[in-house]
Amino acid sequence: MRLSKNGAAKPDREEGADRARDVLGGTEIRIAYKIGYVLNFYREPSFRKIEMEFGITRPEIVTLIFLNFREGVTASDICEFSGHLKANISRGIIALEKKKLLRRDVDAKDNRRQLLYLTPAGRALYAKYIPALRERERAMLSCLSASERKLFEGLLDKLAEHVPQWSALDEL
Amino acid sequence: MRLSKNGAAKPDREEGADRARDVLGGTEIRIAYKIGYVLNFYREPSFRKIEMEFGITRPEIVTLIFLNFREGVTASDICEFSGHLKANISRGIIALEKKKLLRRDVDAKDNRRQLLYLTPAGRALYAKYIPALRERERAMLSCLSASERKLFEGLLDKLAEHVPQWSALDEL
């Protein structure tokens, strides 16, 4: 029942993959459980490593990821697509500003809102940790052929676009 | 840019689904990000509700789910397939035992290990919260046809079986 460090099964044990198939198929929420299983192994170790290495929290990590491809957004926007609670994103933004990794301007059109922008230092920090995430994603998907990957992403897109139909934003 | 509570877009804003497609496609780790997006909306609200309603923690929730289909396993086994750290699963098991929701026996073959079994009360508690998780999974997947769902699960299985190849257990 044990896996050794490199993921290979010990001689007298079930092989890891067999065991995974067996176990993961057993719950009453098979698909959700399997998504969680794969994602946990992708995300948790990666994010913990970044947290430790760079002294930032998860909301800070995702805020930098988000701002890297779209600036001038608000804390609420980041909540909406990161799944983090607004209190945590708020704290993260305050911390990032304190470290001069982002800048925020009050929206002239709506004084409640603050528009967020990365500083060069913020962009540089992002550039330090994103390659490991990219590489790990590549490894995760390497068991799928190019066409399977396309297929998988297409189905994921469908699921993602459908999210607003069944999950209210204020649930997060 | 805002979604209203029922997920419908306000008249003068982009529609939720368009916006999601647009935003989610922008990161450097598209597929991982999309998996996280969908899963967050599935898992976080559901689990938080269970936590509050029944006064149990996440490790306790997953321990009950796991034991419901396989008993006589150990804390390590649960770590292996839940993605939770052993300290947290350990605390969860201690709490569940205190509440008489599970029972543990020292393994006669290996005195370090404790074999876990649900009590009827534990099974009853599980039965109270699993229907909502099932229903929410159904809603999440309702945008896929039966054959798309099969396809999606097949690809997920492939990814799950491949996990040991790229992620070491001790990373969790």
Next chain:
DNA sequence: TTTAGATAGTCTCATATGTGACTTTCTCAT
């Protein structure tokens, strides 16, 4: 046998997180 190292599980401490209340600002119907 003995012993070095691995493994199962628990504990302590520091930190991150969830909840809900709060302020300020905006929106919209009257």
Next chain:
DNA sequence: ATGAGAAAGTCACATATGAGACTATCTAAA
């Protein structure tokens, strides 16, 4: 215009979590 209610963001408090040390037990090789 004005007042009720929604939305953006912050805060304080309690709790859950992550890191890493620790004990006890097992394994395997000399």
